[in-house]
Amino acid sequence: MAILWVKVFHVFFMVAWMAGIFYLPRLFVYHSQTDNQQVRDQFKIMERRLWYFVTPFALLTLILGLILIYMYGKEWFLVSKWLHVKIPLVLCLYVYHGYLFVLVRKFARDDPPYPTKVYRFINEAPVFLLLAVIALAITKTW
Template sequence: MLYLWLKALHIVSIVCWFAGLFYLPRLFVYHAMSEDQPSRERFKVMERKLYRGIMLPSMIATLVFGIWMIVINPGLFSTGGWLHAKLTLVLLLIGYHHACGAQLKRFARDDNTRGHVFYRWFNEIPVVFLLAIVILVVVKPF
């Protein structure tokens, strides 16, 4: 029963984390397009609150519940290579999360050198991660 609760909390955490991973780069698009100081300051506040208040706690919760599930059911590692591939993608996703944090710091310092087109493409990266991870977990192709 504990495992099912952990799985439910893991999924909720993932949904919250991905909501932030989808929205923060979209804010970067708008921030990069903004031309007046009040708009830029507003985006700085929104980005900071999203990253620190939603994304970071959601990422930590996702990792805690995921690791907890593996600890109480270590047999998951012998169910195939899908879990190893998923965990590799999760590590890369954590890297993307931190890249978002680095961009946030650049915007906070008014040191952004990239245009909105870059952030439009940057915004698509978590979609690829989500598709790959969900397919690995549901289909378990190997």
Template sequence: MNEFLIFQWFKALHLIFMVAWFAGIFYLPRLFVYHAESTEPKVHAQLKIMERRLLYFVTPFMVLTLIFGFGMLYIYGLDWLRISSWMHIKLVLVFILVIYHIYCFSLVRDFRNDNVKRSGRWFRWFNEMPVIVLFVIIILAVLKP
């Protein structure tokens, strides 16, 4: 297989896993909103299961997104990376998303232990952060300013 075809496969897989990751990273904080705003013990019990399962389900998608993304960077090479300032911004934003994802583990644990001190309103704002970051990443990747 030539290098171009390998790169195309990496790009396709990167995008597939990114979409799957974001489906989860958009939905999980919405579950947090419902959980924070509910007072029903049965609802809390169900949401605890859903939150944990969803987070563990989408985490491999995050890892695979990173693997194929860094694989593309490797194929492009360091010289390309040095002159692509838009990619530096994108990588910082991806790093922020990874930290966001990891922080979700802490939130799932807090919900599991009934130790959440944040309001539904806070979780609504928390839910919007990855949307904004995704918009910026897509604009950077497409326009390459």
């Protein structure tokens, strides 16, 4: 029964984390479109707060995922080929999360490195990565 609760919270924190890191690049889109300094300053606050708000969810997702692997055991891990594919994809999401922090810092200095269209891509591309992670976790096939 305990393993089910660990799964519940693992999925809950993953959903909360994903909601945040999908919204943050959308803020970048709007931020990059404005020339009003007061509006830019407001976006800076929102971006920074959102990144710091969702980062604990990312850490709890990771911790609970590792706990699940531990609870299932070494033998299960060795034969779970789907998980061996899922882990690098999840690591990509953590790299993406870290890169969003780099962008938050650049926007904070009023130095956005890309045009608006790039932020739209940054906002949408990880959806497919998440789809692959979810498909692997549910189907448990590879």
